[in-house]
Amino acid sequence: MSVVLAVARKEIRDALNSSWLLLYAGLFTMLALGLSYLGERNLGSLGFENFSRTTASLLNLCLLLAPLVALSLGAGSIAGERDRGGLTYLLSQPLDRWELLLGKFVGLCTSIGLATTVGFGVAGVVIAILASAMDLGTYLVFVTLVLALIVVMTGIGLVVSVISQTRVQALGIAVLVWFIAVFVFDLLLIGTVSSTSLGGGGLMLALLLNPVEIVRVLAVIQLEPDLQILGPFGSYLLEQVGTGGATAILVAALAAWAALPVSLAAWLFESREA
Amino acid sequence: MAHATPPMLHITNLGKRYRKLQVLTDVSFDVAPGSVIALLGANGAGKTTTLKCILGVMPFDGTVEVDGISVSQHGKDARRRIGYVPQSAVLNDADTCYEALEFLAELKGAPRGRVDEMLALVNLGEQRDVAVGHLSGGMRQRLALAGALLADPPLLLLDEPTASLDVESRMEFHRLVLRLRDEGKTIILSTHFFDHLEELASRVLILDSGRLAFDGSLDELSQRVRGRRYVVNLNGNAPSRFMEALSAAGIGPERVQPAEMRWEELLLAAAPERQATAEEQA
Numbered sequence: 170m171s172v173v174l175a176v177a178r179k180e181i182r183d184a185l186n187s188s189w190l191l192l193y194a195g196l197f198t199m200l201a202l203g204l205s206y207l208g209e210r211n212l213g214s215l216g217f218e219n220f221s222r223t224t225a226s227l228l229n230l231c232l233l234l235a236p237l238v239a240l241s242l243g244a245g246s247i248a249g250e251r252d253r254g255g256l257t258y259l260l261s262q263p264l265d266r267w268e269l270l271l272g273k274f275v276g277l278c279t280s281i282g283l284a285t286t287v288g289f290g291v292a293g294v295v296i297a298i299l300a301s302a303m304d305l306g307t308y309l310v311f312v313t314l315v316l317a318l319i320v321v322m323t324g325i326g327l328v329v330s331v332i333s334q335t336r337v338q339a340l341g342i343a344v345l346v347w348f349i350a351v352f353v354f355d356l357l358l359i360g361t362v363s364s365t366s367l368g369g370g371g372l373m374l375a376l377l378l379n380p381v382e383i384v385r386v387l388a389v390i391q392l393e394p395d396l397q398i399l400g401p402f403g404s405y406l407l408e409q410v411g412t413g414g415a416t417a418i419l420v421a422a423l424a425a426w427a428a429l430p431v432s433l434a435a436w437l438f439e440s441r442e443a
Numbered sequence: 444m445a446h447a448t449p450p451m452l453h454i455t456n457l458g459k460r461y462r463k464l465q466v467l468t469d470v471s472f473d474v475a476p477g478s479v480i481a482l483l484g485a486n487g488a489g490k491t492t493t494l495k496c497i498l499g500v501m502p503f504d505g506t507v508e509v510d511g512i513s514v515s516q517h518g519k520d521a522r523r524r525i526g527y528v529p530q531s532a533v534l535n536d537a538d539t540c541y542e543a544l545e546f547l548a549e550l551k552g553a554p555r556g557r558v559d560e561m562l563a564l565v566n567l568g569e570q571r572d573v574a575v576g577h578l579s580g581g582m583r584q585r586l587a588l589a590g591a592l593l594a595d596p597p598l599l600l601l602d603e604p605t606a607s608l609d610v611e612s613r614m615e616f617h618r619l620v621l622r623l624r625d626e627g628k629t630i631i632l633s634t635h636f637f638d639h640l641e642e643l644a645s646r647v648l649i650l651d652s653g654r655l656a657f658d659g660s661l662d663e664l665s666q667r668v669r670g671r672r673y674v675v676n677l678n679g680n681a682p683s684r685f686m687e688a689l690s691a692a693g694i695g696p697e698r699v700q701p702a703e704m705r706w707e708e709l710l711l712a713a714a715p716e717r718q719a720t721a722e723e724q725a
Contacts, residue, residue: 171549171552172549175546175549175550178549179546182542183537253533254529254531254533257495257498258527258529258533260500261498261500261522261529262547262550262551263519263520263522263523263550263551263552264522264550440502442501442502
């Protein structure tokens with residue numbers, strides 16, 4: 170386990186030395202503050218919103234930005250080492266391949282999670298000071314969900330990284346995966362549902378196939394379970410099993426998504442050429 | 444009854460195929476503890492692939508054992524006994540020399556105190572807090588050598604470590620290799636350079652198109668080469684006169700080579716069938 174921690178620490182140190190972490194944290198902070206400010210102005214008054222409204226505004230933004238960052242960095246990880254000739258060198262050390270992969274996974278999740286938490290933390294403090302009402306619990310649940318999505322997407326990014334020959338190829342595939350998960354998946358499912366006899370079970374399974382959709386529905390259920398915002402799949406799930414049941418199913422699915430991609434990446438990595 | 448010393452490295456029928464390309468075929472050799480082996484071969488002959496198989500970083504056919512440990516079955520344990528220096532430095536440019544070695548020490552389970560010790564050994568004590576990116580090529584390779592030595596492994600694999608270095612840096616690296624040889628390390632040195640090879644290596648392995656074409660001492664190899672070398676005694680005449688005579692006979696100066704072992708000669712000496720093919724084609 171010490172090897173995993175050593176690789177993870179190195180990954181975090183490299184991330185802290187690079188400018189992307191600062192940029193990402195800064196961008197999140199600015200957007201969190203900006204969205205809150207602009208949302209309140211649209212309602213007619215000037216000032217900061219409370220936490221619930223801010224988190225609702227941030228939801229769509231996070232579902233766009235966090236998966237992109239996690240997928241890209243995950244995808245660049247192993248493929249980047251392979252590109253610069255460092256992978257053979259790392260694998261020539263007394264470690265197992267799964268240890269290297271797990272170390273990179275832990276390090277990347279921690280780095281991106283840290284940047285996200287700092288960004289949201291700064292925004293949270295500012296809003297808490299300036300806003301009239303405060304719903305800290307909801308805000309924390311929301312941040313936790315975004316962190317969970319980062320874990321899932323970093324794992325998927327690592328799968329992409331392991332199967333790619335070059336860093337550029339990995340990043341290309343990562344952007345494609347992001348585009349499908351964020352933009353195309355819903356449209357594809359709606360088309361499939363309307364053209365086939367996909368039943369209720371099929372609808373629910375379809376929802377569970379996309380971690381971005383899982384987090385979106387979970388976040389909406391926690392914030393304000395509005396059937397219009399939930400979308401067709403979320404609404405169906407809520408109607409069938411209720412809020413508690415839906416939350417349990419979605420959390421279990423998210424946990425599976427957190428574990429499966431990184432396990433798949435480790436399995437694939439075992440048999441790949443260095 | 445005396446027992447033979449078990450080999451530090453035992454390779455039997457090593458084979459490696461990249462898709463349709465057979466890169467290594469039936470390579471077998473043993474390396475005794477404390478010996479220095481020069482691994483020679485043209486580009487693409489399979490030198491680096493052989494080293495990668497010894498490290499267990501890629502799947503292969505055949506058997507590779509390091510200090511009696513099967514690389515394919517217990518790769519991690521086998522790698523504990525190996526220090527590896529790649530052709531080009533791959534340590535992170537942003538890290539200081541100390542940080543780069545500290546990370547490697549953590550991976551190898553070596554005590555941190557070894558980091559400063561190894562930096563001093565390769566004469567990089569003063570560069571301890573200098574970023575790797577600011578080091579010269581020679582310094583980077585010495586740093587990689589320090590990294591390879593952190594856990595005091597009995598076997599060192601040096602993959603053309605001086606390929607991109609100037610003469611002075613190459614000499615300094617060779618001095619370090621000699622020192623390590625004298626300390627009893629088993630060393631496999633993949634190289635293109637023949638300068639000081641006699642001094643460095645007790646045995647030469649030549650790979651030709653993925654096959655072991657020669658396995659013996661440098662003296663044995665030289666004997667083979669000498670059998671086909673003509674030495675012209677100028678008998679006090681100026682070399683220019685000799686060149687003029689050659690020119691009159693229709694032999695241009697490009698046919699006259701310095702009297703040192705050239706790569707082509709070594710390869711032809713090691714692989715007679717290759718020479719036969721060349722002659723048939725001619």
